[in-house]
Amino acid sequence: MPADAPEQAEQSVAGASATAHGDAGLVHAAREAFTSSTSTSFALSALGVLAAAILATVVMRDGKPEQPAESRDQEPAA
Secondary structure: OOOOOOHHHHHOHHHHHHHOOOOHHHHHHHHHHHHHHHHHHHHHHHHHHHHHHHHHHHHHOOOOOOOOOOOOOOOOOO
């Protein structure tokens, strides 16, 4: 946002649109700032979800190999 932007314009895109009074540059800067911050938030959230999926995979992995089922042909030990 430009340094001389009104306080209301720095708070929201709607505030920038309301205070622009025909200043297309201010509205454009507000939209760019919103898009940039939304993209950054999305990218960080995606990284968080990926990290959680990797952590869940590591934590839930069973380190013990599966035991073969006992054969029904064998008689139980006495």
